Amino acid sequence: MADNSLFILLCSGEREKIQMAAMMASVAAVSERPVQVFVSMNAMLAFDTKMAVEERYHGGAFAKLLNDQKAPDPILLFQQGKDLGDLKMWACSMALDIQGWEMSHLDEKLFDGPMGLTKFLSDAESGQFVTL
Numbered sequence: 001m002a003d004n005s006l007f008i009l010l011c012s013g014e015r016e017k018i019q020m021a022a023m024m025a026s027v028a029a030v031s032e033r034p035v036q037v038f039v040s041m042n043a044m045l046a047f048d049t050k051m052a053v054e055e056r057y058h059g060g061a062f063a064k065l066l067n068d069q070k071a072p073d074p075i076l077l078f079q080q081g082k083d084l085g086d087l088k089m090w091a092c093s094m095a096l097d098i099q100g101w102e103m104s105h106l107d108e109k110l111f112d113g114p115m116g117l118t119k120f121l122s123d124a125e126s127g128q129f130v131t132l
Contacts, residue, residue, distance in 0.1 A: 005034040005127030007120070013042030015063035015074075017132040022074035022081075024130065029085025034127075037078070038120040039111075040092030044099065046074065047091075047106045078110055090115035 006028045010021045021037065029035045039047060046056045053073070057063060081087040091106055093114040099105075103114060 003034075003126050005036065007124035007127050007129045008035065008037045009120070009124075009129070009131040010037055010039050010043040011041040012132055013045050013057070014059040015046075015057035015066055016059050018043060018046050018057065018074045019066055019071065019077075021130075021132045022077035025087055026077045026081030026085075029081035029087035032085065034086040035081065035088070036120070036123065037087070037089045038092060038115065038117070039089060040095045040117070044091065044095050044101075044106075047110065049105065049107055075107065075110065082110065088112045090120060092117065 006024070008021050008025055010018065012018070025035045025037050045051065048056060057067075078087070078089060082089070089111045091103065091111050091114050093116050096103070096105075096114055103111065
């Protein structure tokens with residue numbers, strides 16, 4: 001039987017997609033819906049604590065609008081979801097290895113640890129799955 005958990009696979013570094021993932025995750029989490037976010041590929045760069053905020057995101061015209069209109073930083077939205085609900089975030093272990101990063105390269109308050117894709121997909125079988 002399927003549960004109401006939301007599983008988000010975030011692999012794009014585009015601000016628009018990261019923003020949407022953060023909005024979905026935080027709203028679901030504060031609405032008492034369990035959420036798990038798996039961050040991989042280019043999306044990892046947005047969570048790089050060594051990078052300046054203005055360098056973390058890229059994207060098209062809407063990304064520029066989000067910046068110009070001072071939309072809330074997706075990192076803040078993810079953190080609010082964690083603070084107010086059941087939101088877990090996982091860093092792709094393969095992406096960490098390829099980049100030569102340790103978990104300390106990412107915001108350790110935000111991430112619950114590294115995870116492999118196989119484990120994430122196995123966990124996601126029972127819930128709703130979204131890829132961005």
